Structures are given as C-alpha cells and as structure tokens.
Amino acid sequence: MTTAHDVVIVGGGGAGLRAAIAIAEEHPGLDVAIVSKVYPMRSHTVSAEGGAAGVIGADDSVDEHAYDTVSGSDWLADQDAVELFVHEAPRELLRLEHWGCPWSREPDGRIAVRSFGGMKKKRTWFAADKTGFHLLHTLFQTSLKYPAVHRHDEWFATKLLVDDGRVQGLVAIELATGRIETVTAKAVILATGGCGRVFPFTTNAAIKTGDGMALAYRAGAALKDMEFVQYHPTGLPFTGILITEAARAEGGWLLNADGYRYLQDYDLGKPEPTPVLRSMELGPRDRLSQAFVHEVEKGRAIDTPYGPVVNLDLRHLGPKLIDTKIPFVRELCRKYQNVDPATDLVQVRPVVHYMMGGVHTDLDGATSVRGLFAAGEVACVSINGANRLGSNSLPELLVFGARAGRTAAEYATTTPGPTRAGLAQADDEHRRIWRELRRREAGTERISAIREEMQHTMEGSAGIYRSGDSLTKAVDTLRGLQDRMRLVTLEDRSQTFNTELPAFLELSAMLDVAEAIVQSALCREESRGAHQRTDFPARDDDRFLAHSLARRAADGSCEIDYLPVTIRRWPAGERVYGR
Amino acid sequence: MADTMTMRVTRYEPDLDHEPRTQDFSIPLRDNWVVLDGLNYIKDQLDGTLSYRWSCRMGICGSCGMMVDDEPVLTCATFLVDYAPGPIRVEPLANFPVVRDLVVDISDFIERLPRVSPWLVRHEDEPVDDGEYLQTPGELAEYEQYSMCINCMLCYSACPVYGLDPGFIGPAAIALAQRYNLDSRDQGAADRLDVLIHPDGLWGCTFVGECTTACPKDVDPAGAIQRYKLTAAIETLKSYVEGPS
Ligand SMILES: Cc1cc2nc3c(=O)[nH]c(=O)nc-3n(C[C@H](O)[C@H](O)[C@H](O)COP(=O)(O)OP(=O)(O)OC[C@H]3O[C@@H](n4cnc5c(N)ncnc54)[C@H](O)[C@@H]3O)c2cc1C
Ligand code: SF4
Ligand code: FES
Numbered sequence: 001m002t003t004a005h006d007v008v009i010v011g012g013g014g015a016g017l018r019a020a021i022a023i024a025e026e027h028p029g030l031d032v033a034i035v036s037k038v039y040p041m042r043s044h045t046v047s048a049e050g051g052a053a054g055v056i057g058a059d060d061s062v063d064e065h066a067y068d069t070v071s072g073s074d075w076l077a078d079q080d081a082v083e084l085f086v087h088e089a090p091r092e093l094l095r096l097e098h099w100g101c102p103w104s105r106e107p108d109g110r111i112a113v114r115s116f117g118g119m120k121k122k123r124t125w126f127a128a129d130k131t132g133f134h135l136l137h138t139l140f141q142t143s144l145k146y147p148a149v150h151r152h153d154e155w156f157a158t159k160l161l162v163d164d165g166r167v168q169g170l171v172a173i174e175l176a177t178g179r180i181e182t183v184t185a186k187a188v189i190l191a192t193g194g195c196g197r198v199f200p201f202t203t204n205a206a207i208k209t210g211d212g213m214a215l216a217y218r219a220g221a222a223l224k225d226m227e228f229v230q231y232h233p234t235g236l237p238f239t240g241i242l243i244t245e246a247a248r249a250e251g252g253w254l255l256n257a258d259g260y261r262y263l264q265d266y267d268l269g270k271p272e273p274t275p276v277l278r279s280m281e282l283g284p285r286d287r288l289s290q291a292f293v294h295e296v297e298k299g300r301a302i303d304t305p306y307g308p309v310v311n312l313d314l315r316h317l318g319p320k321l322i323d324t325k326i327p328f329v330r331e332l333c334r335k336y337q338n339v340d341p342a343t344d345l346v347q348v349r350p351v352v353h354y355m356m357g358g359v360h361t362d363l364d365g366a367t368s369v370r371g372l373f374a375a376g377e378v379a380c381v382s383i384n385g386a387n388r389l390g391s392n393s394l395p396e397l398l399v400f401g402a403r404a405g406r407t408a409a410e411y412a413t414t415t416p417g418p419t420r421a422g423l424a425q426a427d428d429e430h431r432r433i434w435r436e437l438r439r440r441e442a443g444t445e446r447i448s449a450i451r452e453e454m455q456h457t458m459e460g461s462a463g464i465y466r467s468g469d470s471l472t473k474a475v476d477t478l479r480g481l482q483d484r485m486r487l488v489t490l491e492d493r494s495q496t497f498n499t500e501l502p503a504f505l506e507l508s509a510m511l512d513v514a515e516a517i518v519q520s521a522l523c524r525e526e527s528r529g530a531h532q533r534t535d536f537p538a539r540d541d542d543r544f545l546a547h548s549l550a551r552r553a554a555d556g557s558c559e560i561d562y563l564p565v566t567i568r569r570w571p572a573g574e575r576v577y578g579r
Numbered sequence: 580m581a582d583t584m585t586m587r588v589t590r591y592e593p594d595l596d597h598e599p600r601t602q603d604f605s606i607p608l609r610d611n612w613v614v615l616d617g618l619n620y621i622k623d624q625l626d627g628t629l630s631y632r633w634s635c636r637m638g639i640c641g642s643c644g645m646m647v648d649d650e651p652v653l654t655c656a657t658f659l660v661d662y663a664p665g666p667i668r669v670e671p672l673a674n675f676p677v678v679r680d681l682v683v684d685i686s687d688f689i690e691r692l693p694r695v696s697p698w699l700v701r702h703e704d705e706p707v708d709d710g711e712y713l714q715t716p717g718e719l720a721e722y723e724q725y726s727m728c729i730n731c732m733l734c735y736s737a738c739p740v741y742g743l744d745p746g747f748i749g750p751a752a753i754a755l756a757q758r759y760n761l762d763s764r765d766q767g768a769a770d771r772l773d774v775l776i777h778p779d780g781l782w783g784c785t786f787v788g789e790c791t792t793a794c795p796k797d798v799d800p801a802g803a804i805q806r807y808k809l810t811a812a813i814e815t816l817k818s819y820v821e822g823p824s
Contacts, residue, residue: 038632039689041730042640097711100699100762102719102726109713133639134726141755144693153689176678205634238611241637332637335656448623492628494592497679500627 001181002426005033005150006412008170008185009405010157010212012040014132014394015376016191017139018092018401019408024146027409033150035157035172035183037207037502041140044193044205045397048132049244049328051124052394054089056111060121062086069392070570072118072284073385074529075545076225078566081363081381085392085399092398093125101138102127114325115249116391118284118577120277124391129246129328135394155181156502157211159429160188160219160372161422166415167219167371168422171429175502178495180433182426186412187371189404190216190359194377195513197506199352199463200455203235203242212378214509216359217516221367222549224380224563226513227521227531228356230388231464233288235351236337237306243329243348245390247314247341248281250325254288255311255345256300262310266291269578279578286387286530287577289350293464304347311345318342350464354393356384356530357520360549360563365404371411375404382547385565386529437501443489447500450481450488451507457481458514462521467534471522478515485511516550519558524548541572584608584659585666586617588629591677599677601668602626608663614654615643618669618681631681638795641729644736645681646670651736651793672736674745685732691748694774695756700767718763725758725803727796734790734800740783747783748774750790750800757803760810768810776811784808 007023009016012034023032034040055065065086070077097103097111104112104126116124127134143149155172161184162168169184192212196204217223233254234243248254251274256262261271261280268287269279276282292310295301301308314322314329319342322330333341358380365373365381376397383396461474485508492500526540527533546562553559583605591599604625606617615633622629631654633643638656645654648668659667675683705712734750735741741749756775760768775781784804791801 038634038640038642039685039730042634042642044635044640046640046729047635047637091707094707094711098699098701098704098707100759100764102723102762103711105714105716105719107716109715109718111711130639130727133729137726141697142699145696145698176684205636205640207634239636335638446623447627489627491626492630494594494628494679496593497630497682499622499630503627 001179002184003181004184006030006185007032007187007189007408008183009034009189009191010170011043011191011193011376011378012036012151013043013191013193013376014045014136014139014397015401016040016189017136017143018398019189019191019375019405020149021139021143021146022402022405023409024148026406027413028148030148030409030412031150032148033152033183035152035155035170037154037156037175039153040151041137043136044208045132045136047203047205047242048135048394049129049242050246051114051116051126051131051391052093052135053116053119053124053389053391054093054395055086055123056090057113057121057123060123064120065123067570068119069383069389071573071575072387072389074387074539074575075572076385076528076547076565077383078381079568079570080566081383083568084363085383085396088399089395092395092402096135096138096398099138099142102134104128114246115275115277115282116389117245117248117282118278118389119391126246129244129326132394152183156505157215158433158505160215161418161425162219162369163419163422163425165370167369168418169426171426173433173501175497178498180430182423184418186415186417187373187408189365189408190372190374190378191376191401192378194355195510196352196355198455198510198514198517199458200452201235201240201459202352203232203240204352209506209510210513211506211509212374213359214512216367216369216372216374217512217550217552219369219372220552221369221372222360222551223516224357224360224547224549225382225520226357226516226550227524227548228386228529229352229462229517230285230354230356230530231289231350232285232353233292233350234312234348236332237304237309237347237349239336240351241332241336242351242353243312243332243346244326247312247326247329249275250321251275251317252281253313254281255313256295257302258300262295262300263288263291266294267578283577284387285390289464290532292350302347307349309347309349312348313345314341315343315345354388356380356382356386356388363403364407365400366407371415373404373408375400386531437490437504440488440490443487445484445487445489447488447503447507450484454478454481454511454514458517462518465532465534466521468522471518474518475515475522478511478518482511515558519560520548520550523560545572581664582608584663586621587666587668588621588681589670590680592679603666608659610660612659614647614657614659614667614669617659618654630679639729641731644672644731644733646673646736651733653731653733653795656795672732674736674738674742675732687745688732688735688749688752692752694748695752696767696770697755697759699759699762699765700770702766712764714763721763722758722761725754725761725798728754728798729796731795733793733795737789737793739787739789740785744783746779748779750804753781753807754798754800754803757807760807772811772814775807776815781807781811
C-alpha cells in the first residue's frame with residue numbers, strides 16, 4: 001500500500017510533535033504525518049524528570065547560559081548553535097506554558113526555576129519531577145487540535161527512499177496488521193530519539209535503539225560526534241531507573257562506602273551543607289561519573305550483586321521537601337528499590353543516559369542528504385558537544401524540532417513528488433522484508449544472545465573509560481556479530497503484531513550505531529568530556545577541536561573525518577568547577 | 580522460596596486460534612523481578628513469538644498494562660514475589676478487543692480523545708512575548724492530580740460500564756476534560772460540556788469507583804466524574820432557566 005504526504009516525521013516524542021505543530025500552524029495547507037513505532041505519549045520523552053533550561057530570572061542572562069553550555073561541552077559545542085538555542089529556549093518554554101504545560105510556580109504565580117548540574121544560575125523550569133511527562137502530554141494533546149496532523153501510530157520505519165539525490169519517503173510496517181507500507185513524502189524529519197539500548201545498563205526505554213541514526217547513516221548521511229555517550233551518575237542498580245539530578249539540586253549528597261562526600265577529592269569544590277551551583281554534586285555529569293570509577297578503583301565503593309555502587313543521601317532534606325519537589329524520586333525508590341529516600345540511603349551507580357552525537361545537521365535541522373531533516377536526540381546540531389548539561393535536552397527538542405519543522409515545510413512546498421526509481425526502492429524493501437526476514441529458515445542464533453554480546457562489548461570497550469586496545473577489539477567483535485545476524489532465527493511467522501521482526505530490525509540498527517560509536521572513539525586520540533581515553537588522557541585542541549563525522553563507505557565500512565568546531569565568543573579554555 | 584515460578588500466559592493469534600488459550604512457562608523467581616521481567620525472559624529465552632507492549636519500565640509510559648491474576652496492573656510495577664508460589668496468570672487488559680496475545684486494541688480511546696478538546700482553550704491567545712499566564716501553586720493544585728494520567732487504560736479495564744457499553748467515553752477521558760476545565764488558564768469548559776453530558780459522557784457512569792482503585796497514578800477519575808456531575812447538573816439547569824443562548 002502507498003500513502004502520500006508532504007512532510008513525514010518519524011517519531012512522536014517531544015521533537016517530532018513540536019515539528020508537527022510548527023508545520024500545522026505555519027503551513028496549514030501542507031499534509032503532515034507522524035509515523036511512530038509507539039503511540040506518541042509512550043515516547044521516551046515521557047520519562048524525563050528534572051526539567052528544561054531557559055533563562056527567565058532577572059539575575060540571569062542568555063550569555064551565562066551559553067557559557068555554561070559551551071564550557072560544559074568541553075568546547076565541542078558549536079557556539080552559533082548554542083547562542084541561537086539559548087535565545088529561543090525561553091520562548092519555546094513559554095509557548096508550552098500557553099499550551100497548558102503545568103509548570104511548577106512561585107507563590108505569586110510566576111514560573112519557578114531550580115538549579116541543575118553545570119549551570120551557574122537557577123534557570124531550569126520544572127513540572128515537579130515529571131517534566132518530560134507533562135511536556136510530552138501537553139504537546140500530544142495540543143497536536144490533537146490540528147486535524148492536518150495525520151498519525152500512523154505503531155508503524156515501524158525500516159528504510160528511507162533516496163533517489164535523484166533527495167529523500168522521497170520511507171517504508172514502514174504497520175505493526176497491528178504486518179502490512180508493509182510505502183509512505184511517500186517530499187521531506188522527511190527524523191525525530192526518533194537516542195540509542196541508549198546499545199549499552200546493557202541504561203536509563204533509556206526499550207524503544208531507544210538508534211533506528212533513526214541507522215536509517216540516516218544507511219541513506220548516506222553523516223553521524224556526528226558519536227563517541228560522546230553520556231553516563232548519568234545516579235541510576236538505580238539493576239533496573240537502571242534514573243534518579244534525577246534534581247535530587248542533588250535540591251541538596252542531595254553522594255557518599256562513598258565510608259560515608260564521605262568523595263567528590264571533594266576530584267577538583268569539584270568543597271563540601272558545603274547546602275548546594276552550591278557548578279560545584280560538588282552539582283558538577284557536570286561526565287566528571288561525576290568519572291569520579292565514581294576512581295572511587296571503585298580505590299576500593300571505596302560498595303559491592304552489590306549488580307556491581308559497585310555509592311550512596312545518594314537525601315535524608316536531611318526531610319519528607320516534606322522530597323514530597324513537594326521530587327515526589328517521583330520517592331515513588332520510584334519505594335516502588336522499584338524498596339527504599340524510602342526520606343529515611344534510607346539510596347544506592348546508585350552511573351548509567352548510560354544520553355547520546356550527545358547523532359545525525360549531523362545544520363541550525364535548521366537539515367542533514368547532509370537533501371530533503372532529510374533531523375531534530376531531538378537523534379540529531380547533533382551541536383549544542384551538547386562532548387557533554388550535555390542536564391535540562392538542555394528538553395528545550396533542544398522544542399527549539400530545533402520547531403526549526404526543522406519550518407524548514408522542512410518550506411522545502412516541501414517547492415519539491416516534486418517521488419521518482420519512479422524512488423518507488424522502485426520501496427518495492428525492493430517490501431521484498432527484502434518479506435523474503436529475507438519472514439521466510440528465514442530456522443537459523444542457529446537468537447536475537448537476545450547477539451544483543452547481549454553487543455551490549456557487553458560496548459560497556460567493556462566504550463564505557464566511561466576507553467583505550468585503543470579495547471576499542472580495536474570491539475571493532476572485530478561487532479563485525480563478528482554483524483555476520484551472525486545472518487543466522488538469526490525468527491520464530492514468529494505471524495503478520496499480526498509481530499514484535500520479533502521489529503526487535504530484529506532494531507538490533508541491526510543498533511549494530512550500525514555501535515560500529516559508528518566505536519570507530520569514532522577509536523579515531524579520537526584525546527580525552528574530552530564524556531570521551532576519556534586511558535591511552536590519551538589529555539585534551540588535544542590542536543588535533544581534535546573538531547567534530548567527528550562517521551559515514552558509511554561503499555564497502556560498508558565506517559569512515560571517519562572531521563569538521564572544525566564553530567568558536568565565536570568563547571575560545572577553548574579550562575573547565576573549572578567548584579573554584 | 581522456590582527459585583522458579585509458573586507464568587500462565589494467555590496466547591491468541593487470530594490467524595491460528597479460534598479463541599484465546601493459555602500457555603505455561605517456567606520462569607526464574609527473583610526478588611527484584613517484576614512481571615514484565617518474566618515476560619521478557621520468556622521472549623528472549625523461551626519463545627520469541629510472544630507479543631506484548633512495553634517501553635519505559637518505570638511506570639510512566641503507560642504501555643504495559645495487563646491483567647495479572649484478574650486485576651489490571653502495570654506489569655513493570657508489579658513484583659513477581661507478591662504472587663509466589665504461583666502460578667501467576669497474565670492476560671490482556673479486560674474490556675478491550677485483543678489484537679494478539681497480550682496486546683489489546685485501544686484505538687477506540689485514541690480516536691475519541693480529541694472529542695473532549697484536551698488542550699488549553701483561550702478565547703484570545705495572548706502573545707508569548709507578553710510572558711506566562713500567571714497561575715498560583717494553589718490554582719495548579721486544583722487540577723494537578725487530573726493531569727497525571729498516563730493513558731494506561733487500567734481504569735477502562737476495571738470499569739463495569741465500559742465493559743457493557745464500549746460507547747462510554749470512559750474515566751480517563753473525563754478526567755482529562757476536567758484537567759483542562761479546572762485549569763485557571765482555560766476558557767473551554769463550555770465547549771466540553773456537550774460531549775460530557777452526552778449519554779455516552781459522564782451520565783453513563785454509575786459511580787462504582789473501580790477506576791480510582793485501579794489507577795496506578797492516583798488520578799482519581801471517579802472523583803473527577805463525581806465533581807463534574809455537579810457542575811454539569813448546574814449548567815444544564817442554567818440552560819433551562821436561561822433558554823438557549
Ligand atoms: C530517564 C530520563 C530522564 C531525562 N530527564 C531529562 C531532563 O530532566 N531534562 C532534559 O532536558 N532531558 C532529559 N532527558 C533527555 C531527554 O528526555 C531526551 O533526550 C528526549 O526526550 C528525547 O526526545 P526525542 O523527541 O528526541 O525522542 P523520543 O522521545 O525518544 O521519541 C522518539 C520517537 O521516535 C519513534 N521511533 C523511533 N524509532 C522509530 C522507527 N523505527 N519507526 C517509527 N518510529 C520510531 C518512537 O516511537 C518515538 O515516538 C532524560 C532522559 C532520560 C532517559
Ligand atoms: S486515569 Fe489512571 S488508570 Fe486511567 S488511564 Fe489514566 S493513569 Fe491509567
Ligand atoms: S513499561 Fe512503561 S509503564 Fe510499564
């Protein structure tokens with residue numbers, strides 16, 4: 001079957017919905033559709049807890065937000081992108097307020113803001129500690145106002161159609177019926193989110209499998225800065241459930257096995273009883289996660305069946321503050337860990353959380369393939385550089401989702417429909433899915449076995465600390481796993497809500513993404529932000545003040561080259577926290 | 580305590596099965612495993628054909644609702660040990676058509692949602708540059724509870740009225756309408772009235788309160804319905820007194 005739209009957005013999370021609304025508002029004549037593998041309100045944006053940064057305080061300025069973001073990124077963010085971002089973020093957050101987002105308030109009715117890691121001023125808007133949930137539901141509900149926004153819920157995109165040097169649509173599987181659909185479009189916006197599931201221990205939901213990154217990569221687009229994977233310092237062991245940074249912003253402490261606030265030993269400032277911005281527990285995530293590894297090496301962490309942990313202490317905040325400011329933290333700890341943060345220490349460890357890298361785009365979301373746009377966690381503009389600051393991602397979805405929507409819409413108004421060769425590609429993809437996957441004879445490999453091996457390879461070689469040796473081995477292991485994909489059995493032959501086929505396609509996307517991460521990490525012979533090489537421990541601005549670009553070569557291998565960082569007002573300097 | 584448990588799962592594959600059947604699987608019984616971990620174990624290790632929905636594994640995306648021992652629950656927030664020694668029964672959410680195995684069809688709810696205008700209605704939009712609409716913490720508290728719905732559909736599964744009359748717009752949709760009606764920034768209550776007082780709207784509710792018991796997020800849809808009935812009665816009376824406007 002074939003469905004035609006002017007603009008198709010893949011992904012119904014924060015970025016995808018914001019793009020759709022921007023198009024519906026500003027180009028009401030265009031036919032826009034959202035293709036999403038889950039109902040939009042199930043998208044992973046729903047789990048974001050802590051908040052969204054945007055300058056509103058009289059004592060704050062966009063320059064300070066920009067500086068915090070640039071220094072937080074270890075100078076790898078593009079400063080033109082950051083300046084644009086900090087200017088537009090407050091407006092986007094206000095717009096969301098006008099759409100009904102239940103932001104937490106000051107007694108006089110104004111928006112309340114909280115502190116966040118790596119930010120020098122209080123500028124993080126929050127809706128208690130369910131910010132992403134409220135943001136996503138507000139966007140979803142607002143999108144229902146626009147009948148022009150079509151939705152294909154629970155459709156799984158498998159391939160982008162590219163001919164004549166431009167994207168012409170995609171192929172997707174309707175999960176309920178197994179029908180394979182050709183969706184033609186003049187412009188496609190990828191808003192498919194991140195890829196945390198490439199790692200074994202992650203805060204990311206099951207759907208975060210890097211599909212959009214793989215779709216773009218296979219269509220010839222470049223993936224930028226893929227070596228920069230953010231570990232969040234405080235995940236619950238076993239489940240990987242996130243304990244938001246807001247818990248530390250409200251005054252939580254990190255303690256090692258001796259009950260000692262160990263961050264003071266890592267050039268992050270002195271311990272004070274109340275939180276100090278850009279200091280100690282409110283330092284940036286990369287530095288906090290690295291400090292954890294050193295505590296483990298010193299034997300000062302606590303051993304558990306799920307590996308070493310440290311303690312997050314919230315007891316001194318008292319139940320009242322916990323219940324008003326971070327109620328979800330208490331709910332999650334009680335329900336999933338069986339501890340009450342008001343009276344108990346909470347065991348935590350670093351956990352893979354966010355992908356700084358992604359599909360290379362310009363400030364308007366355009367990728368290196370004509371007609372293909374990207375926004376949100378799948379994209380890399382880049383405002384996050386080598387380390388994202390907490391609460392910059394949600395406003396990024398809004399700012400760049402809206403921009404990508406507008407640009408894609410304008411592009412679509414002057415672009416012709418699909419070519420014959422483009423449609424022929426769709427037929428090929430239909431056949432591939434049918435023949436290769438559905439008719440796959442009993443193989444010898446299980447999806448879960450390959451997935452687990454990939455995840456452990458990534459954790460072992462591309463985790464918080466990396467080395468040339470371990471990365472080189474990982475390249476080989478991943479190649480072996482790619483080969484084994486040919487031997488996977490698909491037991492499920494049903495057309496109706498087959499979940500094994502998407503799991504297979506997700507795994508094959510993750511293997512491509514994993515390869516790009518490992519290759520990018522191997523080539524970057526320096527340490528910067530979240531990328532720490534034990535064999536190259538220093539930052540090397542002469543060689544690597546540059547974005548890596550990973551492209552698929554003709555022989556299927558992954559090639560890396562570099563693009564200079566845009567530096568404007570803030571020359572690369574030392575990152576200083578706590579002093 | 581035994582270290583395994585039997586999970587009795589409802590299977591249904593419309594191309595093959597005339598009606599749902601059950602299949603027993605032996606799964607590890609671990610302290611920190613939730614029902615969803617058991618299902619993932621089956622899918623990964625025993626039988627790749629089992630279909631069910633899940634995503635966040637932290638009780639917020641609303642995907643993983645199922646009947647566990649006859650009660651609608653989020654399977655990512657329901658521990659296996661609470662059902663030891665088993666067998667534990669896992670079935671698709673009641674009151675919905677079953678698509679396959681543990682996957683139900685909720686398109687009815689999704690299609691009806693826009694009818695209650697679940698967005699902020701303003702007679703005139705003020706420019707964003709003029710700043711936020713003021714709202715005190717007290718005003719926020721008026722509707723906050725009703726804004727917590729994750730659309731998990733547990734309340735529909737628990738609702739005897741929805742079970743008998745699938746036309747009933749249902750607890751979460753009414754709670755969502757109330758979420759906006761009670762928001763000090765909203766001016767759309769009148770627009771929502773017609774849908775809500777329609778026979779498929781709130782008067783369908785016989786106030787059994789099962790929805791509130793089932794809700795994992797303390798939304799209290801029954802309370803929302805009850806409270807709105809009063810408003811609706813007053814509005815309806817007013818319209819009789821004042822005549823059509
Ligand atoms: C636990 C947690 C807490 C966080 N807290 C914060 C915070 O406090 N502040 C902050 O700024 N950031 C936070 N983040 C980061 C932030 O939430 C994410 O970066 C952001 O929500 C990503 O949004 P997105 O729109 O790009 O993608 P998502 O919300 O992940 O949506 C992706 C969409 O793409 C669709 N999709 C994917 N693949 C396919 C396919 N093959 N076919 C069809 N559709 C597909 C999915 O269905 C989904 O609709 C947090 C992240 C996590 C994990
Ligand atoms: S009201 Fe509660 S039970 Fe019903 S859908 Fe919403 S969260 Fe689920
Ligand atoms: S998996 Fe998201 S609510 Fe259970």
